[in-house]
Amino acid sequence: MTGKPKVQPRGYHHGDLRNALIIAAAELIEESGSLDFAMIDAARRAGVSSAAPYRHFRDKAALLDAVLEFAFFALSQEMDAVTRNQERGSIEAIVALGQAYIRFVTGHPQFYDLMWGDRDKRFVDDVENELRSSGFYLLVATVEAWCQRSGRDGEDALTLSIKLWAMAHGLSGIAMHGHVERFLPQADVYSLLESSTQTFLEGVRRGA
Known part of the structure; x- marks a missing residue:
């Protein structure tokens, strides 16, 4: 999407992680044309552990809400x-x-x-x-x-x-x-x- 902030793959400050995961999920949707991705896919794209997304999103639905x-x-x-x-x-x-x-x-x-x-x-x-x-x-x-x-x-x-x-x-x-x-x-x-x-x-x- 236009205006998409630049995401650094690793070394986030804690406050940047939420936005990085949103961008990662948006990129996965844009590339695949589907909402069918797992939280771990967004974590990998953002360069963080599989548990990291749950610091900010209770589940995939919450992450999709943020992408929306x-x-x-x-x-x-x-x-x-x-x-x-x-x-x-x-x-x-x-x-x-x-x-x-x-x-x-x-x-x-x-x-x-x-x-x-x-x-x-x-x-x-x-x-x-x-x-x-x-x-x-x-x-x-x-x-x-x-x-x-x-x-x-x-x-x-x-x-x-x-x-x-x-x-x-x-x-x-x-x-x-x-x-x-x-x-x-x-x-x-x-x-x-x-x-x-x-x-x-x-x-x-x-x-x-």
Whole structure:
């Protein structure tokens, strides 16, 4: 994942071990495309004893929970970065967020099931924290600013954001599995998102 901290294989200070194990587990998932690894595999990757992970994680589920938080943090960082050069409340800012979302999902398909799979497989207890860390609330804030700029203060920004999120998520899923090229060989998923977002928001602006 982008922004992944550098991990030294041995000689950790005790406070670094937790992060080193998270990175090790993330690397194992990224390389194998599967969550099917053992705690000892993460320990070996991090260069520590098989007992060391249990100083910070009671079991593999707890380690995966930490990897999940790390993945959502990486996503939120990418989404935050793309808005810094965009005008607040502009359609361009909304499009940039959606494109960053697609870029992250398609760039890290190995984490798709962990981040967006069934709840009992994701080890997440705090939905509010998940939405904040996933960048969703950044999208809501950007949509709220767009509503104000467009004279649509009465619109429900949360509802609009969910629809826009669904659009980006749907395009991410079909792009990740190569279905965009299958049905529209010349299509670009980022251009599709941009045109769909513009059409949708223009309809909202007109009160359609």
